[in-house]
Amino acid sequence: MRGIVKRFGDTVANDGVDFTVRPGTIHALLGENGAGKTTLMRVLYGLAARDGGEIFVGGGRAEIRSPKDAIRHGIGMVTQHFSLVEPMTVAENVMLGAEGGFRLDLAAARELVAQASERVGIEIHPQVRVDSLSVGERQRVEIVKALSREARVLVLDEPTAVLVPQQVELLFEALRRLREQGLAIVFISHKLREVTAISDEVTVLRRGQVAGTAAIGDVDERELARMMIGRLAAGVRRESASAGGEPVLSVEGLEAEDSRGLPAVRGVSFEVRAGEILGIAGVSGNGQTELAEVLSGLREPTGGTVSVDGEPGRIPEDRRASVVGELSVAYNLVLEDLDSYRRGPMLDERAIRRRADELIERFDIRARATDSVQGLSGGNMQKVLLARVLAHEPKALVVAQPTQGLDVGATEYVRSQLLAQRDAGAGILLISEDLEELLALSDRLVVMYEGELVGSFEAAAADVEEIGALMAGLR
Amino acid sequence: MPVAAVVVTFALTAGIVLAAGANPIDAYRQFLITPLQSEFSLLEVLVSMTPLMFTGLAVAFAFRAGYWNIGAEGQLLCGAIAAAWLGQHAGGAPKVLVIPAMLVLGALAGAVWALPPALLRTRFGIDEVVTTLLLNPVALLVVSGLLNGPWRDPVTKFPESPRIAGGAEFPQLVDRSRLHLGFVIALVLAAVLWFVTTKTASGVRLRAVGLSPRGARFARIPVERTLLTAALVSGAVAGLGGVSELAGIQFRLTEGISPGYGYTGVVAATLGGLSMIGVTAAAFFLGLVNVGAGTASRVLDVPTQLGEIITAALLLVAVGLILFRRYRIVRVTA
Numbered sequence: 026m027r028g029i030v031k032r033f034g035d036t037v038a039n040d041g042v043d044f045t046v047r048p049g050t051i052h053a054l055l056g057e058n059g060a061g062k063t064t065l066m067r068v069l070y071g072l073a074a075r076d077g078g079e080i081f082v083g084g085g086r087a088e089i090r091s092p093k094d095a096i097r098h099g100i101g102m103v104t105q106h107f108s109l110v111e112p113m114t115v116a117e118n119v120m121l122g123a124e125g126g127f128r129l130d131l132a133a134a135r136e137l138v139a140q141a142s143e144r145v146g147i148e149i150h151p152q153v154r155v156d157s158l159s160v161g162e163r164q165r166v167e168i169v170k171a172l173s174r175e176a177r178v179l180v181l182d183e184p185t186a187v188l189v190p191q192q193v194e195l196l197f198e199a200l201r202r203l204r205e206q207g208l209a210i211v212f213i214s215h216k217l218r219e220v221t222a223i224s225d226e227v228t229v230l231r232r233g234q235v236a237g238t239a240a241i242g243d244v245d246e247r248e249l250a251r252m253m254i255g256r257l258a259a260g261v262r263r264e265s266a267s268a269g270g271e272p273v274l275s276v277e278g279l280e281a282e283d284s285r286g287l288p289a290v291r292g293v294s295f296e297v298r299a300g301e302i303l304g305i306a307g308v309s310g311n312g313q314t315e316l317a318e319v320l321s322g323l324r325e326p327t328g329g330t331v332s333v334d335g336e337p338g339r340i341p342e343d344r345r346a347s348v349v350g351e352l353s354v355a356y357n358l359v360l361e362d363l364d365s366y367r368r369g370p371m372l373d374e375r376a377i378r379r380r381a382d383e384l385i386e387r388f389d390i391r392a393r394a395t396d397s398v399q400g401l402s403g404g405n406m407q408k409v410l411l412a413r414v415l416a417h418e419p420k421a422l423v424v425a426q427p428t429q430g431l432d433v434g435a436t437e438y439v440r441s442q443l444l445a446q447r448d449a450g451a452g453i454l455l456i457s458e459d460l461e462e463l464l465a466l467s468d469r470l471v472v473m474y475e476g477e478l479v480g481s482f483e484a485a486a487a488d489v490e491e492i493g494a495l496m497a498g499l500r
Numbered sequence: 501m502p503v504a505a506v507v508v509t510f511a512l513t514a515g516i517v518l519a520a521g522a523n524p525i526d527a528y529r530q531f532l533i534t535p536l537q538s539e540f541s542l543l544e545v546l547v548s549m550t551p552l553m554f555t556g557l558a559v560a561f562a563f564r565a566g567y568w569n570i571g572a573e574g575q576l577l578c579g580a581i582a583a584a585w586l587g588q589h590a591g592g593a594p595k596v597l598v599i600p601a602m603l604v605l606g607a608l609a610g611a612v613w614a615l616p617p618a619l620l621r622t623r624f625g626i627d628e629v630v631t632t633l634l635l636n637p638v639a640l641l642v643v644s645g646l647l648n649g650p651w652r653d654p655v656t657k658f659p660e661s662p663r664i665a666g667g668a669e670f671p672q673l674v675d676r677s678r679l680h681l682g683f684v685i686a687l688v689l690a691a692v693l694w695f696v697t698t699k700t701a702s703g704v705r706l707r708a709v710g711l712s713p714r715g716a717r718f719a720r721i722p723v724e725r726t727l728l729t730a731a732l733v734s735g736a737v738a739g740l741g742g743v744s745e746l747a748g749i750q751f752r753l754t755e756g757i758s759p760g761y762g763y764t765g766v767v768a769a770t771l772g773g774l775s776m777i778g779v780t781a782a783a784f785f786l787g788l789v790n791v792g793a794g795t796a797s798r799v800l801d802v803p804t805q806l807g808e809i810i811t812a813a814l815l816l817v818a819v820g821l822i823l824f825r826r827y828r829i830v831r832v833t834a
Contacts, residue, residue: 323717341718349708349715356704360719363701371699413719 030077031064038064040233041078046178046226051200051210053224055217056253057308057496059458060230062213066180070102071095083177101171102180105187107163109155116151119170134173141169146202147195161192165199172203179203180211185219186310187285197223215253215308217246217497229253246499247490254460254493270299273334273421273452274320280328281315289315291476292329297421297452302443304467305456305478308496312476313456317342317425320454338419338451342426344406350399354390355381357398358413388412389438404435411442422446422453428462440466460492474498502771502782505818513813520802530799531792531810541791543677547749549787551576551758553686554741555765556772556779557693558610558734564697564774565730566710567621571614571632572738573762574639578613579606579742581643584651584753587664587746598667602743603685610739611732613639618731622724628731636762644755651753661753670748682744687780689737694776706730738762767815770822786811 031039039061046052054062067073069080071091080087082098089095095102109118119141120134135151142149142165149162149169158166164184171179181200185193200210200223214220220227221241229236229252236252237244274297283289289312297303307313318324320331321339341347348357358381359366366373366380381394390408392401398409407427414422424443428436443466447453457463463470470482472495480495482488514524535541555572562569569575582605590598617631647659654662670681697703708716709726717723741761750757768786772778793807 321718322720339718346712346714347718349712349719351711352704352708356708357715357719360704360708360716360721363704367701370695372701372704 026065026069026078026080028078029065029068029075029080031061031068031073032076037233039068039075039078042230042233042235044228044235046209046211048177048209049204049207050225051204051212051223053220053227054211054213054230055215055220055227055249056230056236057215057458059232060253061233062230063182065230066102066182066211066213069095070100070180096174096176099175099177100180101168101174101176101178102182103164103167103171103184104182105184107167109163109166111156112154114152114154115149115158115166115169118155118166119151119173137173138169141172144172144203144206145169145199147199159192160187161189161195164188164196168199168203176208178209178211180213182213183215184212185214185216193219215310215497217249217253217494217499220249221246246497247494250493250497250499251490253497254489270450270452271334272296273299274337274423274454275332276320276329277331278329279316279319279326279331281312281319281324281326283312283315288327289476290319290326293473293476293478294329295471295478297454299420299452300447300450301468302447302453302455302466304463304470304484305454305473306460306463306470306492306496307458307473309458311473313425313458313473314342316473317423317456320423321425334420334452336417336419337421337423338414338417340407340410340414340422340424340427342429342456344403344410345399347410348398348406351397353395354385354392354398354401354409355394357409358384358416361413361417384412384416388415388442402435404431404438407431407435407439411439415442415446418449418451420451422451423456424453425456426458427455428457428459460489460496464489472496502773502778502785502818505771505814505821506785508821509810509813509817512817513810516809517802517806520806522796522800522802527796527800527802527806530796531789531807534795535788535791540677541795543674543679545784545787545791546683547678547680547787548790549783550680550683550686550748551741551745551761552764552768552783552786553690553780554682554744555738555761556768556783557686557689557776558737558741559762559765560769560772560774560776560779561693561697561737562730562734563769564710565706565727566713567618567727567730567734568627568629569614569632569731569734570629570766571617571635571762572734572741572765573758573760574632574636575610575613575735575738576742576745576758576762577636577639577643578609579739580746580753580757581646581742582606582609582739583668583743583746584661584664587668587751588651588662590665590668592665593667595667595669595671598665599670599681599747602668602747603740606739606743607736608739610735610737610742612735613739614731614735618728621731622728640755643753643757647753647755653752659755663752664747668747669751670744678749680744680748682748685740685744689740690776690780693737697776738765741765764811767811767818770815771818786814789814 026044029039029042042065056062068075071089071094080089087098116131116134116138119138138149138151145165145168147165149165184196204210212224224241226240228238277294279290279293281290305313315324319326321341355377359377366377378394388408388411391405427439443453455466467484470484470487471478472480472492510528517524517527535545555576558572559569583602586602586605617628620626620631621628651661653660673679705721706726708721709723713723745757764786768779768782772782789807789810793804796802797804
């Protein structure tokens with residue numbers, strides 16, 4: 026792939042990316058979330074149309090406009106979300122999309138499955154229904170599917186995200202066998218440990234550009250981590266806060282599962298004091314979402330304790346799901362305190378309107394009180410949520426990805442509001458994937474990796490390389 | 501939307517009317533205009549509208565909260581059972597005592613019938629569409645069991661209950677017509693529910709839960725409690741509809757006491773856009789079609805089922821139009 030460019034609106038997901046994979050190698054594509062890895066592979070597989078650059082397969086130019094073209098060129102992809110039909114058997118699933126003609130040739134499909142599973146080195150029974158297979162086994166069915174289409178290039182997108190350690194080892198063995206057979210394998214990951222364990226070559230993407238390409242033997246893990254995170258401006262540090270007051274949010278041994286029932290938060294303990302911002306860094310998918318949900322009251326923990334001084338103010342990760350889109354801005358602003366606007370049995374609409382206008386003014390919300398919230402821009406929606414939360418002047422705030430998807434102006438505004446709250450004595454827990462944001466706002470910083478907290482830093486003494494290494498799973 | 505639904509429905513069913521052997525224009529005039537032309541038939545329209553208001557309001561209130569109560573039919577029957585029981589045991593007690601008691605009992609019976617599916621939904625997340633629906637035939641079987649057993653009329657031996665006591669009968673509103681107290685109660689209910697949903701804090705919370713359960717939960721609104729309350733209120737209102745039909749029209753419990761009022765209530769709720777005022781208007785319209793179907797069948801010699809066909813078609817068309825309001829059809833060029 027040469028000079029690949031892919032834009033989504035104003036965002037450049039891939040900015041002139043060069044990427045080469047040789048047969049008989051496992052080439053890792055490493056980077057944080059949002060670095061552009063998945064986008065790049067989606068372009069390769071025809072799931073996204075590129076805006077610039079060229080693709081060459083086996084030496085010749087390849088025009089790939091859909092997965093069908095990609096498959097024709099011998100490219101197979103195993104995504105994070107499997108595309109298997111659960112009530113059907115393995116053989117039927119392998120056949121789907123490649124039936125070729127009117128009659129179903131199940132015998133041929135069984136043969137294909139048998140051959141492919143031999144290549145992979147693990148027994149896969151073609152007659153078994155997919156819904157009785159474990160996640161690891163289903164992943165192998167996906168690989169078999171790709172192989173049965175005579176793939177010469179196999180792309181795996183974060184394959185270990187859904188696997189437990191023993192299954193990871195099995196997967197790696199299968200990949201090594203396939204490598205011996207001359208397959209070119211692309212392994213997308215953000216986990217350094219795995220990348221160094223399995224790959225021969227690695228390309229690091231950062232913010233849509235290639236930060237570096239190397240053979241595994243030639244580069245050490247610290248360097249890779251640095252390539253992933255990059256050199257961040259040492260500035261953007263405001264004067265360090267006071268020593269911090271009483272704890273306003275304490276978490277002890279917290280445990281929680283994700284929506285699949287897998288453990289996401291594994292025994293997390295920390296404390297947020299008044300007048301300080303505690304930042305939690307980490308690549309998305311390491312339990313931060315679940316942690317934020319537990320602290321916001323949206324998810325029940327499976328263990329541990331949480332104690333908060335008063336009701337915590339919450340800025341949620343998914344702002345669209347946290348407002349009632351079809352209600353007005355005014356109602357959304359007062360939704361939590363409707364009872365205090367009652368006059369007898371009726372709602373005092375004028376009082377609500379007055380309060381709404383007040384908040385719109387104070388929080389610079391560019392909308393009318395009567396507008397329905399779903400039509401607002403992301404920035405204004407976030408301001409509505411901010412206004413609702415901050416109007417109560419909470420002592421503790423749980424904030425998750427507050428500036429995700431916001432333009433520069435809205436981002437500045439939200440960050441300044443958070444700092445203002447901190448200066449007024451609130452204790453803020455800030456969960457963000459944006460390391461720059463964390464470094465700019467936090468007084469203390471911890472890193473979350475695979476559900477646990479690793480490493481704790483005073484912001485002033487934060488070593489970006491160290492943080493990056495922890496985010497990628499080192500030590 | 502309702503006007504469009506009506507127009508489209510009539511356009512679609514014109515073919516059926518023709519097949520039934522009548523001129524569509526004549527037929528629709530019989531359906532819609534003729535019943536309004538005499539005092540008697542207008543009052544009959546109001547009579548026909550009454551049970552549909554109860555079930556329509558009940559369903560609309562629940563739907564507004566995002567609780568898909570399809571069990572209004574069974575809830576209505578339970579209200580009727582309660583009213584029939586009280587009516588048979590009222591003795592010589594005066595109306596002023598018996599009627600309020602019947603209303604309370606009937607509402608309670610409807611709410612009780614609505615409780616199990618509501619609990620299954622709030623505790624276990626089990627979809628209420630199926631559970632409420634399946635309790636409808638169960639209620640009918642209970643009615644059947646009572647009428648073929650302990651409540652069989654000892655005089656006629658028919659599977660119908662003895663006539664309720666005089667003190668249990670709803671007063672007539674207009675001489676020489678069947679219009680009864682139930683109509684007034686339904687109007688009052690419509691006003692009360694309208695007030696609650698549009699003017700109170702609870703109403704806004706209920707609407708929030710229906711529009712965005714996640715957003716409501718985030719705003720610390722107790723979603724499960726709201727759903728449960730909406731379900732119980734809905735059941736109670738439908739139960740009141742059962743009381744109304746029994747004490748105002750039928751005066752005895754029969755297996756045919758409800759020719760699908762609960763289901764037609766869904767039509768009324770949808771056609772009325774889930775607003776209490778809209779439901780009232782829709783119930784009027786459906787009552788009109790119902791009465792009109794009767795006269796049309798006599799005058800034009802078309803099957804009486806034509807009215808039901810049109811009502812059913814109305815629901816499908818109304819739902820279809822809602823779909824078009826939400827999504828636009830866009831031409832995608834490769």
